[in-house]
Amino acid sequence: MLNFNAFLVGLLFGLGLIISGMTDPSKIIAFLDLAGAWDPSLAFVMGGAILVGAIAFSIAKKRQRSLLGAPMRLSSANELDKGLLIGSLVFGIGWGLSGFCPGPAVVSAAAGQPKALIFVASMLAGMALYSMIERRGK
Amino acid sequence: MNITFSDFTHETYIAGLSGGLLIGIAAGMFVLLNGRIAGISGILGGLLQADKGDKAWRVLFLLGLVIAPYVYQIASNLPSATIETGSTQLIIAGLLVGLGTSYASGCTSGHGVCGISRGSIRSIAATLTFMMGGFITVYLTRHLLGL
DSSP states (O other): OHHHHHHHHHHHHHHHHHHTTTTOHHHHHHHHOTTSEEOTHHHHHHHHHHHHHHHHHHHHTTOSBOTTSOBOOOOOOOOOOHHHHHHHHHHHHHHHHHSOOHHHHHHHHHTTOHHHHHHHHHHHHHHHHHHHHHHHHO | OOOEEOSOOHHHHHHHHHHHHHHHHHHHHIIIIIOOOOOHHHHHHHHHOTTOOOOHHHHHHHHHHHHHHHHHHHHSOOOOOOOOOOHHHHHHHHHHHHHHHHHHTOOIIIIIIIIHHTTOHHHHHHHHHHHHHHHHHHIIIIIISOO
């Protein structure tokens, strides 16, 4: 049941990304281009998602276990460390260079978009590089 | 700063809002039923870490994500996508996104949607930081360097 729900959530999430127009990198770049012809779409997408998400998370936060009995895995960390801030800045630079973030890139690559495939291959290499560096550090 | 708007119509914001609501429903279902965060970079990254045993749900989540464009096509044509970025720039961008989201433990979905939804200070800071990185990068590439 947990695995089936993971599949269903992935599907709904992907459909949401397509319906909202976020699989078009030029729309993301138009959102990030405050000095150009600004497209506020992304703000509506995040606003809509957070509106529903906030209700679900306020219920989830009060529970020890999920409705299906799985442990509630919510991080309790609240320090702003260097990894979080520098990592986010580096992510933002890559996002601005391409108009791709991980979710929409995976959906576009799956649809056979050649440039999205290049981006996803490189992104996976970046993630693999991170786990190699982390493992060496242990 | 004068902000000029693109050809942003009634339909585009309805599409953005309804797609966003669906993303929120998906993220809400995941935390309420599975007790997990629907963060794409974290789910992908976990598959690349050999010592993580919980692969099945990650694979199934990604399978759902990957078939989404094919399910969408049953009802309608996929929306057009414009990618003006060249391959070299895409490769650099991909590496930065892969490394950055790993160090930051999250991306637009994990921090931007789920983290902000639960009021996490870390996620709010992460989201403001990657947005700022994006704004500055697009300003530099589009308006100063003309890439």
